[in-house]
Amino acid sequence: MAVLKQGLVVPLLFAILIGCDGNENKLTAELLYWSSNNPYEIEFADSVVSLWNRLNPEEPIVYQPVPEGRSSEEVILAAVVGRTTPDFYSNIWQGDVEFFAQSGVLVALDTLNGFMDFLYDRCDSSVVEEIRSSDGHIYQIPWKINPIMMIYNVNIFRENGYPHPPVTYKDYLEAAEKISIDRDGDGYFDRWIGYRRIMATWWQRFFDFYPLYLGASGGAKLVDRNKVLFDNKYAVQVFRFLKTLYDKKYFTRESLSARQDAFLNSDIATRFTGPWEIVHAEKFKPEGFDYGFSPLPVPDDSIEAVYTYGDPKNIVIFNTCKQPEKAWRFLRFMMNVENDFLFLKMTTQLPRRKNLFKSPLFRQYFEQHPKMLPFARQALYVRGTDTCARLKEVFDIISQEYEACVIYGTKSPEQAIHDAAAAAQVILN
Amino acid sequence: MKKGKLTPYLMVSPYLLHFSVFVAFPVIFSLVLVFHRWNIIAPMQWVGLQNFNHLINDRLFFRSLINTFIFLLIHIPLQIIVALALAEFLNQQIRLRAFFRAAYFLPVIISGVVVTIVWQQLYGFDSGLFNRLLTTVGLPKIGWLIDKRLAMSSIALMATWKNVGLYVVLFLVGLQSVPLHYYEAADMDGATHWQKFRYITIPSINPTIFMVVVLSTIGGFSLFIEPYIMTGGGPLNSTLSAVLYIYKQAFTYYHMGYAATLGFCFAAVIMLVIFIQKKFIEKD
Numbered sequence: 001m002a003v004l005k006q007g008l009v010v011p012l013l014f015a016i017l018i019g020c021d022g023n024e025n026k027l028t029a030e031l032l033y034w035s036s037n038n039p040y041e042i043e044f045a046d047s048v049v050s051l052w053n054r055l056n057p058e059e060p061i062v063y064q065p066v067p068e069g070r071s072s073e074e075v076i077l078a079a080v081v082g083r084t085t086p087d088f089y090s091n092i093w094q095g096d097v098e099f100f101a102q103s104g105v106l107v108a109l110d111t112l113n114g115f116m117d118f119l120y121d122r123c124d125s126s127v128v129e130e131i132r133s134s135d136g137h138i139y140q141i142p143w144k145i146n147p148i149m150m151i152y153n154v155n156i157f158r159e160n161g162y163p164h165p166p167v168t169y170k171d172y173l174e175a176a177e178k179i180s181i182d183r184d185g186d187g188y189f190d191r192w193i194g195y196r197r198i199m200a201t202w203w204q205r206f207f208d209f210y211p212l213y214l215g216a217s218g219g220a221k222l223v224d225r226n227k228v229l230f231d232n233k234y235a236v237q238v239f240r241f242l243k244t245l246y247d248k249k250y251f252t253r254e255s256l257s258a259r260q261d262a263f264l265n266s267d268i269a270t271r272f273t274g275p276w277e278i279v280h281a282e283k284f285k286p287e288g289f290d291y292g293f294s295p296l297p298v299p300d301d302s303i304e305a306v307y308t309y310g311d312p313k314n315i316v317i318f319n320t321c322k323q324p325e326k327a328w329r330f331l332r333f334m335m336n337v338e339n340d341f342l343f344l345k346m347t348t349q350l351p352r353r354k355n356l357f358k359s360p361l362f363r364q365y366f367e368q369h370p371k372m373l374p375f376a377r378q379a380l381y382v383r384g385t386d387t388c389a390r391l392k393e394v395f396d397i398i399s400q401e402y403e404a405c406v407i408y409g410t411k412s413p414e415q416a417i418h419d420a421a422a423a424a425q426v427i428l429n
Numbered sequence: 430m431k432k433g434k435l436t437p438y439l440m441v442s443p444y445l446l447h448f449s450v451f452v453a454f455p456v457i458f459s460l461v462l463v464f465h466r467w468n469i470i471a472p473m474q475w476v477g478l479q480n481f482n483h484l485i486n487d488r489l490f491f492r493s494l495i496n497t498f499i500f501l502l503i504h505i506p507l508q509i510i511v512a513l514a515l516a517e518f519l520n521q522q523i524r525l526r527a528f529f530r531a532a533y534f535l536p537v538i539i540s541g542v543v544v545t546i547v548w549q550q551l552y553g554f555d556s557g558l559f560n561r562l563l564t565t566v567g568l569p570k571i572g573w574l575i576d577k578r579l580a581m582s583s584i585a586l587m588a589t590w591k592n593v594g595l596y597v598v599l600f601l602v603g604l605q606s607v608p609l610h611y612y613e614a615a616d617m618d619g620a621t622h623w624q625k626f627r628y629i630t631i632p633s634i635n636p637t638i639f640m641v642v643v644l645s646t647i648g649g650f651s652l653f654i655e656p657y658i659m660t661g662g663g664p665l666n667s668t669l670s671a672v673l674y675i676y677k678q679a680f681t682y683y684h685m686g687y688a689a690t691l692g693f694c695f696a697a698v699i700m701l702v703i704f705i706q707k708k709f710i711e712k713d
Contacts, residue, residue, distance in 0.1 A: 077683075080469075080470045081469055081470060102471070199661040200666075254556065255553060396681070400666070403665060407664065
């Protein structure tokens with residue numbers, strides 16, 4: 001009987017232990033790559049991995065989309081805890097990397113053969129500094145960006161006497177006064193210049209305060225080496241501009257998220273968004289609807305190039321990877337100019353490389369896809385996020401003050417920015 | 430060990446296993462976390478009583494506690510009044526009684542997320558049904574979810590609609606257990622309908638009322654889905670419930686140690702409230 005029990009229990013325990021390790025590829029020479037679960041990116045990963053495996057059968061790569069979860073970040077976190085991380089992952093949000101780097105779960109890529117040469121060849125030195133971790137190492141490869149710009153309804157602006165989109169806060173507010181109207185005569189506006197969802201959640205600020213702050217300040221940092229830097233006139237200008245939009249009801253406080261697309265339905269004339277909007281607009285726009293993209297408005301005295309938030313997603317190698325050099329060889333291949341071009345073509349997202357317009361491949365693409373051209377131009381002037389493991393908390397604090405000042409007007413812009421900076425400094429100390 | 434002695438242990442082992450894994454271990458682990466800083470993936474760091482020190486100075490947590498109590502203060506009386514009124518109505522010999530009983534119970538079994546999303550649309554400032562009705566009769570629009578003075582009341586109203594069916598059933602059971610001869614005697618003495626309700630019905634269903642209070646309190650303390658979906662805790666933190674705040678600390682910022690500390694503190698508050706309620710019940 002005891003033998004029988006042992007005979008059952010031992011294989012069962014073994015099966016459970018093996019089953020707990022989701023990386024069955026660890027037993028083989030294959031490396032596991034997790035891509036984004038966006039269908040276009042899955043298609044790209046499939047193409048590039050297939051090509052690599054054909055050319056390098058001795059160094060096979062397997063890929064799978066990041067498993068479904070509430071957010072890919074939570075999935076990655078769960079994988080790190082369960083030691084079931086892939087060997088490498090594309091599509092990690094730049095703001096998350098420092099958290100994972102400080103926790104010691106990423107490979108320092110600058111220790112890999114030829115990495116820094118590759119990086120300086122691909123990106124400007126400002127990008128290299130932007131992604132450098134607080135310990136001096138680099139844990140991520142800049143891969144792609146989706147610059148936040150302003151989509152505008154060409155017809156609405158033209159009907160109101162504006163052949164071009166607004167450039168400055170003054171232009172935008174002037175246009176807002178004409179465009180925001182009460183169409184059904186009930187005494188309340190039902191067409192607005194723009195809309196932002198009222199949520200004091202950290203990531204919402206990547207579509208209003210943060211890109212506007214970068215635009216106003218010429219790409220200044222919010223925090224640097226745990227020191228808060230945003231208690232300045234640029235942040236105040238942004239809060240004042242947005243506050244005016246809500247005070248004058250040019251932006252609605254109502255949630256428009258569960259009804260027909262407010263932009264395509266001409267209920268709003270502008271939206272701060274990324275190039276993903278093109279695919280959506282082309283698919284669902286009504287007959288005769290025309291739209292364009294332009295940089296976000298800047299303060300009236302602004303003379304610098306208009307920076308914006310690039311929403312960068314990068315690539316990391318996890319320290320569970322037994323062959324980081326092999327992973328790196330594949331990643332170099334995945335980010336060569338031909339594959340970057342393939343990526344752009346298949347996903348309508350921009351690779352984060354400095355020489356987009358130098359390559360005839362890319363030039364030709366932008367000529368054929370003029371809606372993408374503003375994003376390609378804007379790509380020269382984008383910033384990611386600052387290196388800070390507690391960045392979400394900083395953005396949540398800004399969101400709290402944003403809500404108090406911009407949405408509900410209970411604080412002046414100066415006071416709100418000052419309070420946000422002071423509170424953020426406390427958590428960074 | 431003899432087979433006969435082993436049997437009871439085998440019988441309780443499934444429960445013991447479940448209890449150990451899903452109750453005892455999380456509680457003990459949380460207790461350990463209270464004295465540590467831990468972001469899930471990095472090793473834990475011993476911080477002693479630092480989390481408690483942080484808690485004492487955390488105004489937002491106390492704000493979230495006050496918000497939760499405001500929700501309870503609105504939700505519980507409203508729930509009792511509406512549920513009792515409906516139960517009294519459904520206890521009469523009316524047509525389609527079975528249909529109404531089922532209809533009032535229906536929201537209880539609908540997903541909380543679905544109900545919340547639908548009510549978010551009903552509460553919409555410009556295009557919501559409620560404000561459309563108000564403007565139709567010439568009244569001004571109300572900022573149901575965007576006015577900080579009203580947002581928690583709006584959530585409490587929705588929660589009442591969602592849960593009232595359950596309490597209607599409980600009250601119906603209570604009402605039907607009141608002996609009919611009490612009412613017959615009152616009729617003979619010439620009591621009005623209100624007097625019968627006040628002096629016979631209410632005292633007779635007191636145990637049910639207290640049960641509803643306790644159940645509503647426990648349910649109210651776990652307020653999460655509604656503010657999470659409808660308002661994100663806003664406007665100006667006026668709907669930030671204690672559970673939502675603890676969730677944010679744990680799963681947005683990964684401050685597991687601090688979230689555990691908040692959790693224990695909140696559990697102590699709940700126990701205190703339930704203890705006070707229990708004293709009232711025993712006194713009654």
